[in-house]
Amino acid sequence: MYRSLDVGDTARVVTPSDATEYRLGTVTDVTYSTPHTTHARHYTLRFPNGTERTYPADRVARRTRADDHAALEAAFTQAAVALRDACRIAHDYDPDLSSGTASLLRRLVDLTRLRLGLPLDPADPARAHTGTQDGGDQ
Incomplete structure (x- = not known):
């Protein structure tokens, strides 16, 4: 089911083109296709550096921390x-x-x-490290 983002939701640009767009943004405005629909046409995102940009709805995806x-x-x-x-x-x-x-x-x-809290193993970083600080296994 389609559910448009609401003002205050967090989102990310699907295909970022610069450093700002890699950041998590907050929806500050939603433009709908018609006044009586829930299908969004554009979203305006505010990024942590204060920049606001407007994107077509298909270029924005709901994301969280x-x-x-x-x-x-x-x-x-x-x-x-x-x-x-x-x-x-x-x-x-x-x-x-x-x-x-x-x-x-x-x-x-x-x-x-x-x-x-990511326990990487330096010898094999793709596999999580499971040893304790004293060298024993958990």
Whole structure:
């Protein structure tokens, strides 16, 4: 069933074209096709930086902070996998590059654990880490 967004709902641009459009916006205005319909034609979104932009309804999707959390987990997991692979390649290429890349990976793992509660395993970031702080299993 189609349900248009209402003023105050949070949404995201479906295909972002700049840094602002990647952010979660709040619907501030809805333009309907006709005065007596619930089918929206355009939405005006206000982004956290104060910018307001109007988009056709098919370019906007309802999203929440929970959706942001899931997207961040996926993005950071992909980044950790890429850093792990780069670290392995750099190991044979240049020791300083290898240690710097390993440091970035460690910082990313620590950041995601602290801020998102995402327990990445540096050896296999695509698989959640299940060990405790003292090295034992949970």
